[in-house]
Amino acid sequence: MMAQVLSVLVWALLLSGAFFLVTGALGMVRLPDVFTRMHAAGMADTMGAGLILVGLCVHSGVNLVTLRLLLVLAFLWFTSPIATHALAKAALSGGAEPYTLAGGDEGERGTEAEGGGMS
């Protein structure tokens, strides 16, 4: 009984992690510019990887593997915002114009972003 509850919990965690990974990947395609896409990538870093690693922790039980998985998660959550920040800063100094709804010369990409949906 206990094993079944754990197994369901593990699957729920792994699948919801996978959901955030897929949604993040979809966001990479759908969102209009590098800055908005970073938010989608951040989703895969935080909840995508996080839920999958926690799911693996529950699967492995209480042992050294669990501790190592939690260390992976900790290092990931410490380093990924720094990578994101470096990317944003590089994009800004490289002259990338952030997409805005009002944005003059970016207007065409606005309609593309709205029309390019799943409809």
Add this chain to the structure above:
Amino acid sequence: MNRVLWLWGILFALWLPLSDHYEPLFLFFGVLTCTIAVFVGARMGIVDRESVPVQLVWRGALYLPWLVWEIFKSNVRVARIILTPRLRVDPSIVHFRASQLTDLGRFIYANSITLTPGTVTTGIVGDDFEVHAIVQEEIDGSEENEMNRRVVVLEGEGA
């Protein structure tokens, strides 16, 4: 001095489960490695409040669950934005002042902002934060102030 001992303890506590060898020879190697690393760090003068912030451990244990919950909530919000058939993004770059007193506090606040999807810190000059938000409401709301307040409490420098 106390902080040097803390660093050694943390390094060894990290090394031991990662190695998972408890023979005297390997334990000796571990002790030796940690000691050399701490010695070099201490000689370089980089073992301080910023690199070994043990003063934050207890308040950090309170801050972390709240941060994880915020990360979860904003993940759901960004997922909803991406999965809505008509894409409704309204990105903008916002400037505001952060209340942290130390660089470490600002670093934690900036990383917390970036970790929550929907907001990314793109630059800090002094206490002026430059943040890119996927929809403006993400940054206008009271949650950013709440995070600011909580990081000030975590920093615990006493205003």
